[in-house]
Amino acid sequence: MSEPVNTFEALQQGRPTGPLVRGYEVIIGFETHAQLSTHSKIFSRAATAFGAEPNTQACAVDLALPGTLPVMNKGAVERAIQFGLAIGARIAPRSIFARKNYFYPDLPKGYQISQYEIPVVQGGSVSFFLGEESKTVRLVRAHLEEDAGKSLHEDFVGMSGIDLNRAGTPLLEIVTEPDMRSTAEAVAYARELHKIVTWIGICDGNMQEGSFRCDANVSVRKPGERLGTRREIKNLNSFKFMQQAIDYEIRWQIEQLEDGHAIQQATVLFDPGTGETRAMRTKEDAADYRYFPDPDLPPLAIASEWVERVRAQMTELPRVMAARFCADYGLSDYDATALTQSREMAAYFEATAKACNQPKLASNWIMGEVSRRLNTDEIGIEQAPVPAARLAQLITRIADETISNSAARQVFDALWTAEGSDVDGLIEAKGLKQMNDTSxxxxxxxxxxxxxxKSVEEFRAGKDKAFNALVGQVMKASKGKANPSQVNDSLRKKLG
Incomplete structure (x- = not known):
């Protein structure tokens, strides 16, 4: 991966560090809330299971009843440490919790317990590929905090209610530097971050249930001018909506500026129905929340021995596995990164490569035909009807030249649609065995x-297309069973 661009210096000097949109530079930063995969809440023993009846998972601590005190969930801290190690960040040996004061009906205490001045995770970076170009986004921090409840609006009865099941659910808020310069880059970053938190098991990543929610801070400016005013798009819960929301916000801000209007700092929501963002409230700054240290919680102390114990228990990280795939299987950085998009995909590739001893062919097939069918059927690799062992058998028959690539695709389609399960049997039944009789x-x-x-004369006159025509005729005459490489070699010898 490439080294991070020194965007801070470039931003201050007004130098563009990415593509321009209608003459404007786009500047994007992210704040992501990842719900941690603990069974209980961050400061109480109440459950965190999704889908329970309203207010059945809210205890006295979550309701902020008089006399209750918060107690830190050790599992939430360990998950924060895991994330810090995964992104190469500094784990603060001492961090503190603060009260973030604001009023909202679903916040019983009148404040949210969060971290402000000293977060538990400091710095780090997330690297990924955008196409075949490597990118790196720097992180400012990741801090622990509690979630608020949820307002439920029942339009058909004209009433609203408060569900406090989510109140106190543990969150890790992950904040980036404003390093992204396009919608595509922002979505690629969000996908990579989603991969990391689900890979190491600290978050289930379910965006529909609110387990992984992204806020995008978007601003635009002319190169050489000072930074533009940002607007924050809240609670983007799908990558599709994320792309649509940021694209719309960029267009809207540019049009406002070109019409002579100033951009006002605000929090906005995206409406998938209209494809537009709309202002929810003017954006608050830190001073508006009157942060101060929470007197009920002592500083969070994390000894280096604790960090090392967590490190020793962690699974192989995707970037480490990708590097191993390059070293052990001779894959490119791009292929190795693509194959480690999920633990399931990585395991499928490795099982296939070991079974057929053809890692490059296995990589090509998984990134090609297998991924194509997964996308078409809208399923994950764990649901693929062709197991790794069977794909390996098919790849072995390609490698030993029993069948051609085009014939292999026919066999693969039959395997995928359960037309048959035996590779050799399908090859025989469909008459796809490659012709290897030289005579x-x-x-x-x-x-x-x-x-x-005529084609022979044209080829000898220097027309390469004539040779391809002759190859096509030979393949047609052999009903596709001739070995293409043998056809090429034999033709060239006979043509001198």
């Missing part, structure tokens, strides 16, 4: 050359 191939080539004298 039979020589006769076909001789017949084709005799019947296509």
């Amino acid at each position: 039979a191939l020589d006769k076909i080539i001789d017949d084709v050359l005799a019947a296509n004298t």
